[in-house]
Amino acid sequence: MCQLLGMNCNVPTDICFSFEGFRRRGGLTDHHRDGWGIAFFEGRGCRLFLDAKATIESPVADLVRHYPIHSTQVIAHIRKATRGRVALENTHPFQRELWGRYWVFAHNGTLEDYAPELSPLYQPVGDTDSERAFCHLLEGLRRAFPDGPKEEGALASTLRRLTADIARHGVFNYLLGNGTTLYAHCSTDLHFVTRQAPFGHAHLVDEDLTVDFSRLTRPDDRVTVIATQPLTDNEAWTRLAAGQLVAFRGGEAVADL
Amino acid sequence: MCQLLGMNCNVPTDICFSFEGFRRRGGLTDHHRDGWGIAFFEGRGCRLFLDAKATIESPVADLVRHYPIHSTQVIAHIRKATRGRVALENTHPFQRELWGRYWVFAHNGTLEDYAPELSPLYQPVGDTDSERAFCHLLEGLRRAFPDGPKEEGALASTLRRLTADIARHGVFNYLLGNGTTLYAHCSTDLHFVTRQAPFGHAHLVDEDLTVDFSRLTRPDDRVTVIATQPLTDNEAWTRLAAGQLVAFRGGEAVADL
Numbered sequence: 001m002c003q004l005l006g007m008n009c010n011v012p013t014d015i016c017f018s019f020e021g022f023r024r025r026g027g028l029t030d031h032h033r034d035g036w037g038i039a040f041f042e043g044r045g046c047r048l049f050l051d052a053k054a055t056i057e058s059p060v061a062d063l064v065r066h067y068p069i070h071s072t073q074v075i076a077h078i079r080k081a082t083r084g085r086v087a088l089e090n091t092h093p094f095q096r097e098l099w100g101r102y103w104v105f106a107h108n109g110t111l112e113d114y115a116p117e118l119s120p121l122y123q124p125v126g127d128t129d130s131e132r133a134f135c136h137l138l139e140g141l142r143r144a145f146p147d148g149p150k151e152e153g154a155l156a157s158t159l160r161r162l163t164a165d166i167a168r169h170g171v172f173n174y175l176l177g178n179g180t181t182l183y184a185h186c187s188t189d190l191h192f193v194t195r196q197a198p199f200g201h202a203h204l205v206d207e208d209l210t211v212d213f214s215r216l217t218r219p220d221d222r223v224t225v226i227a228t229q230p231l232t233d234n235e236a237w238t239r240l241a242a243g244q245l246v247a248f249r250g251g252e253a254v255a256d257l
Numbered sequence: 258m259c260q261l262l263g264m265n266c267n268v269p270t271d272i273c274f275s276f277e278g279f280r281r282r283g284g285l286t287d288h289h290r291d292g293w294g295i296a297f298f299e300g301r302g303c304r305l306f307l308d309a310k311a312t313i314e315s316p317v318a319d320l321v322r323h324y325p326i327h328s329t330q331v332i333a334h335i336r337k338a339t340r341g342r343v344a345l346e347n348t349h350p351f352q353r354e355l356w357g358r359y360w361v362f363a364h365n366g367t368l369e370d371y372a373p374e375l376s377p378l379y380q381p382v383g384d385t386d387s388e389r390a391f392c393h394l395l396e397g398l399r400r401a402f403p404d405g406p407k408e409e410g411a412l413a414s415t416l417r418r419l420t421a422d423i424a425r426h427g428v429f430n431y432l433l434g435n436g437t438t439l440y441a442h443c444s445t446d447l448h449f450v451t452r453q454a455p456f457g458h459a460h461l462v463d464e465d466l467t468v469d470f471s472r473l474t475r476p477d478d479r480v481t482v483i484a485t486q487p488l489t490d491n492e493a494w495t496r497l498a499a500g501q502l503v504a505f506r507g508g509e510a511v512a513d514l
Contacts, residue, residue: 042344042345044383045346047306052302063320087300087302088302090302121378125302125357
């Protein structure tokens, strides 16, 4: 199974601590050696680092570990190939533009008998079910709101309907973000923790490493981390239910859609 | 003025030597400190590294120097901001998807009184004239060939017409690529050199560094490097004429459009 990692914050934050545990699942503490990627939103801009190597051997992962990029939204993925060969074009996250914003998507799971008729609006470049589903979601959103939605609630209900259609085909845990809102959908495995004052210590599951967030944060900071499996063993992670779609904004869950 | 760098090859090749000279123009041998980026095509996939820092101070540039990514097409850009503030979303190259392929674009120059009415098909995320021109080109290509062009010549003549329309607004040196074909348009400054057997030595302009390509290549290799100004001082670079649009494929110029 692939591994998902997301972060949504109210102030730009580096993901070095969470990434330290996460990357070890790419070939060391778990068997996901078929590439990985991470997208950082900085303002309206987005940086997407991709590598078809295992994170544990990847020079790009070393860069991400040592270069504390401050971002308000991060989406990362470690791949265990199930559909589509190991290749850069099949490496998550995927990125497209919609309504003058970048959208980024990463998926964990496998979709069966899933071959939607896609318009030329968004065409997959690789051959994964995941990228197809991403194109399907964006096409559906664009058709529903050609010039962008007037309000967030309308977008959410369309996204919910599109997601339910696709989820009928199999396991569809995903993270979808546009730099402001991060949407997390759970079919089987997705957990999140929200860190805010009073901040405490966190200890990684995958490595004996502890951080004291009270020394690294200001009182108003708020950060939510979302992952396939909890990354720390001494914090209260919330498990999403099957079929649950949650929107995160400003570092916290704002809507259960 | 910004700096452009492109590479088109018949076999995957690393760009470390050319990048070594090129990156020094980002803050050391020239004054372009407003961000930089580089896109590597690997098969149908594309990796885009962006940094709003000067190349000479950028940890991402250090990665690119030391991690020899083998690619058949590269587009890189060092920015001197003229339109649009220094920000990640204004950093070239830009990337979009068209006809199930990634397209990448970088521009050198400034367009005056350029405010095309763009459809929702491709919307700029940042506020540069360059990204607007890229959206304009892709929208024009998509409208002319909704399902993709049947033959390369038809695409080329449409691209030529769209380019001429935009170039009326100012300086429009650009590199545009889809991983297979690299299009280079010159308004004022663009040079290229094609390296093929018999391979010789090349010596950088920006640093006292020489490479012997005969030791690094096979007899059938063919590589074209395109740059705003020649990167080496002992090779025969061809200067593109004002208004010239050239297509490179398989490491050589295949059409003067």
